[in-house]
Amino acid sequence: MAANQIQLDHGSGGRASQELVARVFLPHLGNRFLNDLNDSAALSWDGLRLAFTTDSYVVDPIFFPGGDIGRLAVCGTVNDLAMRGADPLYLSAGFILEEGFPFADLERILQSMAAAALEAGIQIVAGDTKVVPRGAADKIFINTSGLGQIPAGIDIAGQNAAPGDVILVSGTVGDHGLTILSRREGLAFESPLRSDAAPLNGLVRLLRDVCPRLHVLRDPTRGGLATTLNEIARQSQVAVEIQEESLPLRPAVIAAAEILGLDPLYLANEGKLVAFLPETDARQVLAAMRSHPYGREGAIIGRVLPENPGRVILKTAIGGRRLLDMLTGEPLPRIC
Amino acid sequence: MAANQIQLDHGSGGRASQELVARVFLPHLGNRFLNDLNDSAALSWDGLRLAFTTDSYVVDPIFFPGGDIGRLAVCGTVNDLAMRGADPLYLSAGFILEEGFPFADLERILQSMAAAALEAGIQIVAGDTKVVPRGAADKIFINTSGLGQIPAGIDIAGQNAAPGDVILVSGTVGDHGLTILSRREGLAFESPLRSDAAPLNGLVRLLRDVCPRLHVLRDPTRGGLATTLNEIARQSQVAVEIQEESLPLRPAVIAAAEILGLDPLYLANEGKLVAFLPETDARQVLAAMRSHPYGREGAIIGRVLPENPGRVILKTAIGGRRLLDMLTGEPLPRIC
Numbered sequence: 001m002a003a004n005q006i007q008l009d010h011g012s013g014g015r016a017s018q019e020l021v022a023r024v025f026l027p028h029l030g031n032r033f034l035n036d037l038n039d040s041a042a043l044s045w046d047g048l049r050l051a052f053t054t055d056s057y058v059v060d061p062i063f064f065p066g067g068d069i070g071r072l073a074v075c076g077t078v079n080d081l082a083m084r085g086a087d088p089l090y091l092s093a094g095f096i097l098e099e100g101f102p103f104a105d106l107e108r109i110l111q112s113m114a115a116a117a118l119e120a121g122i123q124i125v126a127g128d129t130k131v132v133p134r135g136a137a138d139k140i141f142i143n144t145s146g147l148g149q150i151p152a153g154i155d156i157a158g159q160n161a162a163p164g165d166v167i168l169v170s171g172t173v174g175d176h177g178l179t180i181l182s183r184r185e186g187l188a189f190e191s192p193l194r195s196d197a198a199p200l201n202g203l204v205r206l207l208r209d210v211c212p213r214l215h216v217l218r219d220p221t222r223g224g225l226a227t228t229l230n231e232i233a234r235q236s237q238v239a240v241e242i243q244e245e246s247l248p249l250r251p252a253v254i255a256a257a258e259i260l261g262l263d264p265l266y267l268a269n270e271g272k273l274v275a276f277l278p279e280t281d282a283r284q285v286l287a288a289m290r291s292h293p294y295g296r297e298g299a300i301i302g303r304v305l306p307e308n309p310g311r312v313i314l315k316t317a318i319g320g321r322r323l324l325d326m327l328t329g330e331p332l333p334r335i336c
Numbered sequence: 337m338a339a340n341q342i343q344l345d346h347g348s349g350g351r352a353s354q355e356l357v358a359r360v361f362l363p364h365l366g367n368r369f370l371n372d373l374n375d376s377a378a379l380s381w382d383g384l385r386l387a388f389t390t391d392s393y394v395v396d397p398i399f400f401p402g403g404d405i406g407r408l409a410v411c412g413t414v415n416d417l418a419m420r421g422a423d424p425l426y427l428s429a430g431f432i433l434e435e436g437f438p439f440a441d442l443e444r445i446l447q448s449m450a451a452a453a454l455e456a457g458i459q460i461v462a463g464d465t466k467v468v469p470r471g472a473a474d475k476i477f478i479n480t481s482g483l484g485q486i487p488a489g490i491d492i493a494g495q496n497a498a499p500g501d502v503i504l505v506s507g508t509v510g511d512h513g514l515t516i517l518s519r520r521e522g523l524a525f526e527s528p529l530r531s532d533a534a535p536l537n538g539l540v541r542l543l544r545d546v547c548p549r550l551h552v553l554r555d556p557t558r559g560g561l562a563t564t565l566n567e568i569a570r571q572s573q574v575a576v577e578i579q580e581e582s583l584p585l586r587p588a589v590i591a592a593a594e595i596l597g598l599d600p601l602y603l604a605n606e607g608k609l610v611a612f613l614p615e616t617d618a619r620q621v622l623a624a625m626r627s628h629p630y631g632r633e634g635a636i637i638g639r640v641l642p643e644n645p646g647r648v649i650l651k652t653a654i655g656g657r658r659l660l661d662m663l664t665g666e667p668l669p670r671i672c
Contacts, residue, residue, distance in 0.1 A: 006437040011467025024439065025463060028446035029429070033461035041461035043426060045485070048381055054428035054481055055464045090379060092390035093365070094479045101342040103360065110364035125369035125377035126481070127361060128391045131347025133669055136474040143430045145390055145462070145481030149381070333469055
């Protein structure tokens with residue numbers, strides 16, 4: 001029976017999600033834009049290049065340290081545009097509200113969206129609200145879709161990683177996912193966890209200026225860094241090797257992940273990016289990254305290898321090498 | 337308590353929905369695009385004019401005579417673009433699925449979306465899927481956002497109705513809303529009701545070619561024809577007068593509405609439009625409308641008057657005149 005039905009891990013961003021897209025969605029809806037599997041579609045109108053993307057946000061709890069569903073809904077879509085090298089400009093916002101949802105919570109979420117929009121420098125230009133009877137939805141779901149402009153000469157996509165590329169991450173990983181999951185489990189830690197939810201378009205603009213030849217940008221959300229690297233390795237048909245000891249991790253995240261039995265490499269981030277770029281530019285890009293408030297803990301974490309295309313290898317601190325797979329079989333529902 | 341919470345009629349598209357937008361959403365998110373209250377935002381890039389819109393679909397039941405949630409999700413957003421005079425080009429699709437949702441139903445919905453996209457001549461270029469645990473959503477919700485191009489010289493908006501304008505409707509009203517509500521009540525009628533869900537961009541292209549001076553186009557969805565006319569009367573600060581006897585209504589709709597105690601003028605349509613245009617073009621536009629499969633039962637239903645701005649008046653068959661208000665206090669949840 002279960003085989004004929006949607007399971008929680010179809011939404012976790014890992015292998016099951018990808019199979020759902022490949023086996024169910026693409027056969028019906030596929031076209032050259034969707035088949036591309038990038039964070040945004042890149043559309044062209046006589047010389048003008050636009051990025052277009054959509055995401056629904058169903059995070060539970062809706063308020064959490066470091067953000068709320070509203071901040072997430074703005075930042076997540078801004079980031080999906082930025083990961084194509086686009087300057088995000090306009091967002092739409094579609095709300096599904098459960099009957100009985102408190103106005104006070106709605107206002108708090110809208111304030112948070114307005115603040116995130118201001119920070120990102122975008123405008124929310126289209127909206128829609130639906131209300132469903134009590135029990136037909138859990139509190140509030142938000143969809144945001146976004147439009148951005150891709151500057152001339154910029155070509156950033158998951159297909160563009162090349163052997164020799166250096167891989168950077170813009171800061172600590174696992175913060176968002178672990179914050180949500182600890183909240184849900186009712187765990188409190190001594191050094192508090194905070195979601196990293198943030199708009200990354202300013203950081204991307206900076207990196208783009210320093211290195212117009214950026215090959216790949218991607219924000220490791222659902223499925224975490226490990227899944228994102230696997231996606232890129234597969235799309236570019238290259239191998240990715242990362243050094244365990246170079247991964248930025250907060251001590252609080254390490255501690256909480258151990259207690260919950262989770263690997264931070266598979267946990268969602270909402271204010272981080274990974275960048276693939278030619279080695280010659282790596283030092284300069286890293287310096288630029290660290291000069292930005294959202295890239296201060298940026299690090300070089302690995303490189304792209306020509307052999308074993310599609311594989312992601314983790315070099316451990318003690319010198320071992322292990323295969324890092326996509327997230328698989330571990331349902332982490334409503335993380336974003 | 338209820339005053340502090342979202343109520344079902346905040347989502348019905350009538351007065352409560354408008355108050356929610358005006359009192360809660362616009363104070364936080366308002367800008368010149370949102371404040372406009374049109375079906376799409378009109379965006380400009382050096383000469384290029386784009387329409388951008390979003391809608392979430394939460395209809396219950398998800399399958400119904402004449403369509404399903406997938407057809408609705410494509411047609412509704414295509415129509416919101418077309419109502420700005422735009423040629424719809426690209427859609428995004430965001431799915432929220434409940435754990436346990438049958439694959440067979442999902443495939444049927446995707447087939448239906450693909451067919452509607454083909455009919456409308458648009459491409460779905462961006463997508464997202466979230467899964468929530470059993471009970472956190474009811475089966476499936478779909479958000480579609482859309483992008484279209486507004487041809488040069490076209491200026492169609494709710495603000496443009498002018499005294500002397502003639503008002504046309506493209507066919508029978510109330511079909512969609514009544515189909516959904518009868519299904520939900522488990523009512524079966526002798527002459528079956530069918531939703532009118534259809535993409536109207538082809539019809540709009542035809543009308544636009546015949547009359548580039550079209551003032552207003554709007555699809556009377558939630559809240560029905562009466563609410564839509566009230567919105568336009570208010571936005572353009574004019575009065576609207578319509579003739580009861582000129583309104584196209586299916587006998588099956590009249591019968592079912594009587595049984596359910598509902599007024600077809602307040603019931604949703606998903607494949608109809610109202611058009612406001614200069615009187616000199618009315619006959620020609622009506623002829624063009626009737627030549628199109630989705631406008632065959634089109635009719636001239638009224639005109640715009642200068643006095644009593646903001647009012648909508650219904651002239652009854654026996655010569656009386658009554659004020660036609662917005663939908664108010666009648667929650668019709670999950671109609672689209």
